Amino acid sequence: MIETRHLKLVDTVAQVGSLSKAADKLFLTQSALSHQLKELETYLGTPVFYRIHNQLHFTPAGKEFRDSGKQILEQLAQLEQRVQHMDQDPLKKYIHGYSQEETKRLNDQATTISELLHWDSLWEDGSIILEAGCGVGAQTRIIGPNNPGCQFTAVDLSEKSLEKASKTLLDLGVDNVEFRQADVLKLPYEDESFDHIFVCFLLEHLAEPQKALDELKRVLKKPGTITVIEGDHGSAYFHPYSETAHKAIQAQVLLQKQNGGNANIGRQLYPMLAQAGFSHVSVSPRQVYVDDSKPKMVEGFIKNTFIAMIRGVADEVLSQNIISKEDMENGIRDLYRTAQGGGSFCYTFFKATGLRE
Ligand SMILES: C[S@@+](CC[C@H](N)C(=O)[O-])C[C@H]1O[C@@H](n2cnc3c(N)ncnc32)[C@H](O)[C@@H]1O
Structure with missing residues (x-):
């Protein structure tokens, strides 16, 4: 043969x-x-x-x-x-890595869209809340101070990110958060330890997101709520249109898939939470729309969040032959055109909540 x-x-x-x-x-x-x-x-x-x-x-x-x-x-x-x-080690599978640029990107992302994502990230005083996959604390630094009457435990796989998160919150004088290294698939907590759970931009990186939801549900009290925020790269569209820019985005989607993740997971939050057995599941799409009437969003979202993310995976997608060098460079160039005069950019995040009864 x-x-x-x-x-x-x-x-x-x-x-x-x-x-x-x-x-x-x-x-x-x-x-x-x-x-x-x-x-x-x-x-x-x-x-x-x-x-x-x-x-x-x-x-x-x-x-x-x-x-x-x-x-x-x-x-x-x-x-x-x-x-x-x-x-490989799950830390190595995390496609965005743990560089200084990525720390800046996560913080820019969280700050630019904090109002859009977190105007309703509020829990009743006295709640004990688990934040899973807190990274460098980019969301923690927002939800912690917004809920001064709650006590947060924020976990992540990466010790290095936890150190950065802890320092950031210390510098900001936020004292209602404790950090701990843990794998969301094997949490070091007893059943029903938390009143609420908060997850942001984590499930998209996991090969077994459903298993993570099962584990998060295990440590959630009855009744207790889960809040999950994820992006969906299929929701990115822009002016001027560019096939090559879409190719560059698709390259990141494929890279994430090769590493076991799903960059288009936002649209699946409803069925996933329902399958994990949460009730009253509700999904709220949060669209970011940017044009040149919003110069801060042009910088903070189009350039420093979205394009920075695609640039951040450029070496990896090229080394894995997912896309040609020419297409990647032209795709990034065309994404920058959306941030110039006359351009516009849309992206939708999905915020889901569910109840454990
Ligand atoms: C995109 S970052 C998001 C961080 C933060 N939630 C934010 O929105 O800025 C994803 C984080 O998930 C963490 N992570 C990946 N797999 C994990 C796992 N199995 N358990 C805990 N954290 C994990 C990574 O270390 C990384 O810090």
Whole structure:
């Protein structure tokens, strides 16, 4: 049967143009390569190459084998990447990473849209609240002071982010939050420990978001509420329209998918919370609309939140061959055009709440 070594052989000959160079590249002797080629042609029942004036040319069957084989090799390489990524440390799977730029981006994001997302993130005094996946505390620094009568426990996988979060809140004089390192899939709390749960931009990064919701529900009191905020990259549209800008966004969606996440999760919050057994589930879409009448939003949202996020994954999507360098650069350039005079940008966040009865 056709084996990957046959696909590689034909692909390499197509790249280097001769059997002897292909043998060198594949670390084979020329007779071993000729043997493999003969084996393949016998199996296919048709030649792959013919020679004119000592030059190799693909037969029509050879061309089909070369082109389809190339696609199969690319799919195998992607499969290998995906599986290897699955076995990695979850901290490494988090596509935005833990750089200083990302800390700034998360803070810009939270500040610019704080009113839109948090005008109703309010709980009754005396509540004990768990914030899961708090990161560098970009949301914590808003919901903590907005609810001075509540006590928050904020958890994240990353010790480094927790240190930053803790310092930020200390500097702001916020004293109703304690931080703890924990995995949302295995929380170190007894059943029914919290009155309310708050989650923001976490589920989109998890390979098993439903399992996380089950675990969060376990530590929630009855009655108690969960609030989940997530984005949805399928909701991004803008003027001037650019196919390439959409390609660059889609590259981030694919990267997140390869790492087990879902950048379009916002639209699924209703069924997910319902499946986890929450009642009274209600989803409120929160649209950000920016044009040049809102210069602070042009800077804070289009440039420093959205484009910064796509730029932040550029190296990774290029190294994984998800998109060409040219498309990525042009896509980012076109996204910047939406932030120039006459441009506009829309994005929708989804805020869902549910009750554990
Ligand atoms: C996009 S950040 C959001 C941080 C914060 N909620 C915000 O809105 O700025 C996602 C965070 O989820 C954390 N995270 C990922 N998987 C996690 C897990 N299994 N348990 C706890 N935190 C996790 C990451 O370390 C990261 O800090």
